[in-house]
Amino acid sequence: MDVVLQSLAVVLQPSHLLMLICGVVMGLSIGILPGLGGIVGMTILLPVIYGMDPHSAFGLLIGMVAVIPTSDTFPSVMMGIPGSSASQATIMDGYPLAKKGEAARALGAAFTASLIGGLFGALVLTLIIPIARPIVLAFGSPELFMLALLGMSMVGVLSGNKPIKGILAAGIGVMIGALGDAPAVPEYRYTFGIDYLIDGVPLVVVGLGLFAFPEIVDLLIKGRSIAEAATLGKGWLDGVKDALKHKFIVLRCSVIGVIVGFLPGLGGSVVDWIAYGHIIQTTRDRGKFGQGDIRGVIAPESANNAKEGGGLIPTFLFGIPGSGSMAVFLGGLLILGIQPGPGMVTENIDLIYTAIWSLALANVFGAILSIALSKPITRLTVIPFSYLAPFMVLIITFACYQATRSWGDLIALLLMGILGWVMKQYGWPRPAALIGFVLSDNLETYLFISVQRYGFEWLTRTGVIVLAAIIIGSLVMGIFYQARKSSKARASGERNGK
Amino acid sequence: MRKYFLFLGIAFFLVTSMTMVPTVEGADFSGKTIKWIIPFNVGGGSDVWARLYSPFLQKYLPGNPIVVVKNMPGGGSIIGGNYFHVRAKPNGLTVFGSSGSTSFPYLLENPKVKYDFAKYQIVFATPVGGVCYINPELGVKSVKDLKGFKKPLQYASQGATSLDIIPLLAFEMLGLDVKAVFGYKGRGPGRVAFEQGEVNIDYQTTPAYIKNVRPLIKQGKAAPLMSWGALDANGNIVRDPVEPDLPSMPEAYEMLYGKKPSGPGFNAWKAFFVAGFGMQKAMWLPEKTSKDIVATYRDAAAKVIADAEFKEVVKKSLGGYPQLAGKDAVVGFQQVLDVPKKDRGWLINWIETKYKVKIR
Numbered sequence: 001m002d003v004v005l006q007s008l009a010v011v012l013q014p015s016h017l018l019m020l021i022c023g024v025v026m027g028l029s030i031g032i033l034p035g036l037g038g039i040v041g042m043t044i045l046l047p048v049i050y051g052m053d054p055h056s057a058f059g060l061l062i063g064m065v066a067v068i069p070t071s072d073t074f075p076s077v078m079m080g081i082p083g084s085s086a087s088q089a090t091i092m093d094g095y096p097l098a099k100k101g102e103a104a105r106a107l108g109a110a111f112t113a114s115l116i117g118g119l120f121g122a123l124v125l126t127l128i129i130p131i132a133r134p135i136v137l138a139f140g141s142p143e144l145f146m147l148a149l150l151g152m153s154m155v156g157v158l159s160g161n162k163p164i165k166g167i168l169a170a171g172i173g174v175m176i177g178a179l180g181d182a183p184a185v186p187e188y189r190y191t192f193g194i195d196y197l198i199d200g201v202p203l204v205v206v207g208l209g210l211f212a213f214p215e216i217v218d219l220l221i222k223g224r225s226i227a228e229a230a231t232l233g234k235g236w237l238d239g240v241k242d243a244l245k246h247k248f249i250v251l252r253c254s255v256i257g258v259i260v261g262f263l264p265g266l267g268g269s270v271v272d273w274i275a276y277g278h279i280i281q282t283t284r285d286r287g288k289f290g291q292g293d294i295r296g297v298i299a300p301e302s303a304n305n306a307k308e309g310g311g312l313i314p315t316f317l318f319g320i321p322g323s324g325s326m327a328v329f330l331g332g333l334l335i336l337g338i339q340p341g342p343g344m345v346t347e348n349i350d351l352i353y354t355a356i357w358s359l360a361l362a363n364v365f366g367a368i369l370s371i372a373l374s375k376p377i378t379r380l381t382v383i384p385f386s387y388l389a390p391f392m393v394l395i396i397t398f399a400c401y402q403a404t405r406s407w408g409d410l411i412a413l414l415l416m417g418i419l420g421w422v423m424k425q426y427g428w429p430r431p432a433a434l435i436g437f438v439l440s441d442n443l444e445t446y447l448f449i450s451v452q453r454y455g456f457e458w459l460t461r462t463g464v465i466v467l468a469a470i471i472i473g474s475l476v477m478g479i480f481y482q483a484r485k486s487s488k489a490r491a492s493g494e495r496n497g498k
Numbered sequence: 499m500r501k502y503f504l505f506l507g508i509a510f511f512l513v514t515s516m517t518m519v520p521t522v523e524g525a526d527f528s529g530k531t532i533k534w535i536i537p538f539n540v541g542g543g544s545d546v547w548a549r550l551y552s553p554f555l556q557k558y559l560p561g562n563p564i565v566v567v568k569n570m571p572g573g574g575s576i577i578g579g580n581y582f583h584v585r586a587k588p589n590g591l592t593v594f595g596s597s598g599s600t601s602f603p604y605l606l607e608n609p610k611v612k613y614d615f616a617k618y619q620i621v622f623a624t625p626v627g628g629v630c631y632i633n634p635e636l637g638v639k640s641v642k643d644l645k646g647f648k649k650p651l652q653y654a655s656q657g658a659t660s661l662d663i664i665p666l667l668a669f670e671m672l673g674l675d676v677k678a679v680f681g682y683k684g685r686g687p688g689r690v691a692f693e694q695g696e697v698n699i700d701y702q703t704t705p706a707y708i709k710n711v712r713p714l715i716k717q718g719k720a721a722p723l724m725s726w727g728a729l730d731a732n733g734n735i736v737r738d739p740v741e742p743d744l745p746s747m748p749e750a751y752e753m754l755y756g757k758k759p760s761g762p763g764f765n766a767w768k769a770f771f772v773a774g775f776g777m778q779k780a781m782w783l784p785e786k787t788s789k790d791i792v793a794t795y796r797d798a799a800a801k802v803i804a805d806a807e808f809k810e811v812v813k814k815s816l817g818g819y820p821q822l823a824g825k826d827a828v829v830g831f832q833q834v835l836d837v838p839k840k841d842r843g844w845l846i847n848w849i850e851t852k853y854k855v856k857i858r
Contacts, residue, residue: 047567137690327539445681446681
């Protein structure tokens with residue numbers, strides 16, 4: 001306990017606080033820019049931390065990474081463009097709310113959910129550090145494969161009334177994910193001799209291509225502003241109230257966020273979808289999802305902030321990163337002369353608590369600053385889109401080019417954009433394709449390892465059976481609700497059909 | 499008379515000073531920016547290595563140029579290597595940082611590789627070590643217990659053409675029945691798989707070994723077997739200074755078979771060991787770089803390595819091994835370049851038949 005308070009004292013020192021705030025401001029800016037996420041932020045900051053004392057460096061790095069999932073909500077809600085890979089699911093309901101002129105409300109709810117989720121992540125990190133090792137060790141390759149399958153089972157929920165289209169779309173995603181070097185054998189797939197394809201298509205390019213590009217095209221065709229209502233409706237305070245009213249959703253999704261962040265190898269980019277899918281599955285009145293249900297904003301936003309707390313656990317205790325940005329953070333630890341491992345709990349416990357306090361404080365600062373910014377920024381939604389479009393095209397092109405800095409990024413963006421636009425026109429669920437893409441590597445790798453190592457015996461492991469039961473249960477529940485819903489009067493709109 | 503002596507003195511001083519430092523003249527990098535191409539992502543081992551070195555190189559290169567680390571990841575470092583080969587001008591302003599993952603495809607004659615280390619000038623190199631350990635529940639406490647040991651073992655591998663060639667070939671030479679389970683993303687996940695019991699034999703590079711495996715050994719959950727070894731000044735493989743009580747891989751072979759390892763398999767193993775561990779990371783100047791520039795760089799590297807503050811960095815973040823500059827690096831890497839084509843061919847053939855993959 002002494003260490004906890006000592007670390008708080010260190011964190012509250014002006015020099016450290018200054019670093020933390022620098023990190024937060026930078027994280028907010030990176031989050032607002034579509035396509036740029038934690039990896040880019042870490043990459044920019046890493047050279048700076050050389051020679052810094054570890055506590056200040058932690059303030060800077062963690063302050064930055066903690067608030068990206070807070071501010072990345074702005075483009076997701078207001079333009080239907082993912083601000084980073086962690087808030088793709090926020091688009092589903094956040095953007096329709098903006099169209100209705102309720103952008104401020106969506107943002108207020110999102111920031112409150114982010115704040116609570118982030119604080120919850122920090123709390124769980126504190127409590128779980130002593131018992132984290134056995135939990136992480138309980139998840140072998142077969143269990144990780146089942147978790148990836150659990151993620152895939154969300155496809156059914158996200159594809160609304162056309163499960164076949166959802167499954168096919170997910171299949172397209174898996175196939176795009178299979179391009180490039182194979183995860184377990186020294187082979188290149190479908191690279192056609194093009195060097196760009198050796199490492200596959202980057203996630204940023206697929207995400208922006210599928211979501212941002214079609215949105216820009218359609219808005220230009222309509223030639224209007226984003227908000228279809230002439231006036232901005234409810235304010236951010238209503239959003240805060242919404243989030244507090246649905247406090248159990250916030251807590252449940254925070255737990256999901258921590259778990260997904262905590263398990264190495266699952267990758268943080270699915271956390272928002274899993275939370276979103278979960279909330280649809282467990283809600284009775286789900287007719288409004290996809291058309292601006294505030295719960296569809298609250299769920300992913302609480303999960304993606306909680307994820308960062310979880311992601312620090314495997315990084316510190318095992319030296320294996322829980323996400324892309326944590327991989328870069330790991331390099332930062334080495335630059336600071338810290339070798340992560342089980343010894344950190346005994347030798348560097350003060351640093352771990354510094355990280356936790358930084359995480360908590362950054363979430364508070366991030367939420368306050370974002371709320372303060374939301375009022376002027378929401379006015380962007382009433383500007384005619386033809387003025388905004390060139391700027392948006394510039395930003396997403398720039399963001400994609402950051403992926404590998406080669407021409408291939410731009411060509412791939414164009415191809416993905418056309419694919420996304422076609423899918424949107426014909427009512428194919430793009431989220432399903434994205435989930436397939438994100439999980440394809442995990443599915444293949446862990447299945448491959450499981451079969452190599454255990455033959456068919458892996459199917460009999462307790463963890464595998466439990467996870468299989470959860471998957472089947474959630475699917476059955478989904479089908480049951482779906483059937484009940486369609487037996488009632490058919491809902492007028494179709495989720496995700498837009 | 500006095501003037502005469504003064505003149506003699508000055509002349510003597512000039513002559514001696516010129517003979518003492520014959521070539522470290524000419525190259526001056528004042529106001530210049532040096533681009534150091536690292537073919538890996540920010541935050542990776544090679545990136546950290548370059549970022550730890552660059553401020554010191556900046557200090558000791560004449561004219562204090564700015565040294566910028568330029569990350570050019572892709573294709574398992576082949577893309578950055580090829581870029582360097584095609585684009586770098588021999589003016590000392592573009593240098594390359596290679597790693598074992600860059601040398602291996604070169605040695606395995608991967609058709610995508612255009613770079614050719616035989617043509618470049620090495621500046622300095624950083625070694626790293628590896629320690630192999632086993633699950634003690636198998637009844638093995640040390641290498642001696644491996645005599646006649648026939649139980650099946652599993653090893654978590656990144657791929658048959660990765661740095662894992664070193665452990666996999668070592669297991670083969672020691673007569674162990676090890677099944678390589680492919681698909682793990684690196685040594686970290688491999689270690690977790692060991693702790694989970696998914697595999698039962700593993701190795702870690704020394705910094706990770708110290709922090710992560712020693713606690714397991716203390717709890718009786720791992721038993722160290724051997725280190726791969728370390729290179730001495732004459733290019734022999736000796737015990738790793740980090741674990742001087744453990745035999746090196748060649749010693750372990752001798753303990754089991756009563757004779758020193760030899761033959762094409764061992765020749766290939768040694769070349770790959772030097773490329774992957776003994777000189778894992780190295781800085782290179784491009785083809786046709788002038789002698790002046792090469793000497794200037796090597797001189798600066800020697801000064802960096804002698805710097806007291808840098809020694810602390812080596813101890814804390816680079817595994818603590820003596821860094822090799824100039825001649826030591828040239829002699830060391832020559833062993834990689836000298837490996838006979840037929841021994842390399844033997845290894846490629848071994849990988850292709852044992853793991854059913856196509857390399858060439």
